[in-house]
Amino acid sequence: MTRPTPLAAPLAAHVVAIVGAGLVGSGWALVFARAGVRVQVYDPVAEVRARILPWARESAAALAEAGLIEDIEAVIGRLHVFDTLAEALDGATYVQESVFERVEVKTDICRAIDALMAPDTIVGSSSSGIPASRFTEGCVHRGRFLIAHPVNPPHLAPVVELVPAPWTDADALEGARELMQAAGQVPVTLTREIDGFILNRLQGALLNEAWALYDEGYASLADIDATISHGLGLRWAFMGPFETIDLNAPGGIVDYAARLGGMYHAMAQSRTPRAWPQETIRRAGEERRAALPEAELAARRAWRDKALTGLAAFKKASGLAP
Structure with missing residues (x-):
């Protein structure tokens, strides 16, 4: 060696x-x-x-x-x-x-x-x-x-x-x-271990709410996805949640917390954590396969990678890359 x-x-x-x-x-x-x-x-x-x-x-x-x-x-x-x-x-x-x-x-x-x-x-x-x-x-x-x-x-x-x-x-x-x-x-x-680390704990919080909204019939998978891909995700492509809210209130992050912190707390209290329901997962699978057949998953991944490549190039040209 x-x-x-x-x-x-x-x-x-x-x-x-x-x-x-x-x-x-x-x-x-x-x-x-x-x-x-x-x-x-x-x-x-x-x-x-x-x-x-x-x-x-x-x-x-x-x-x-x-x-x-x-x-x-x-x-x-x-x-x-x-x-x-x-x-x-x-x-x-x-x-x-x-x-x-x-x-x-x-x-x-x-x-x-x-x-x-x-x-x-x-x-x-x-x-x-x-x-x-x-x-x-x-x-x-x-x-x-x-x-x-x-x-x-x-x-x-x-x-x-x-x-x-x-x-x-x-x-x-x-x-x-x-x-x-x-x-x-x-x-x-990270300073120490935690299951899921940071990324998947943040992603998990979003997924848990997305599954709950879908399970309760508030919107389709496509419409829930659209709120991210054409809404929150546009900002999240170049700033995180704390900077996002810092810019979303006249007085910054403290002002945002004063205005909306109570609303978010009430929403969190309205949820009881539970496993993703199997019947809901089955319905979601049917909805996704109707939108994208399993045989086309690999091609869609290639499309995703091409889109990410273009986004990486844009961020580099705009001075937003690491």
């Missing part, structure tokens, strides 16, 4: 290993290759490994067309796919784990990484809501493990949540933050 580059070294001197190369892992590979880093990718499934480079080339071409990268061949040339975990980890300063979202699966892969990694390597998990303490406690190098949760797809949505386990080394958390910033991502650092 080659010793990894010190964390303080220039970005181009680092090696990043990607473990798990599905939708999220492939996006991560492109994030670091685009930033000038050698990327070593491993997935246990041969078919997945075979798809990585063709997908990356197609995605890099879309980024180049939008003016977000300049040299496609240089980006693709930094991607290296390996058949074994040991080869992918060789010399890695940072490892991004993106395997299936199950505690037992993540426990197994983290222990395998732990057995092969250098002591100073940092390992970030793409876990969407499971804290690292639930699958890294038994690792010898557990102080080097943390959560690095992206938005999907990570090469188009730059925010990444960094969540330490109780035993994560302070320099590992800081090293991950510095690496993400250098790679063009927007790291959000």
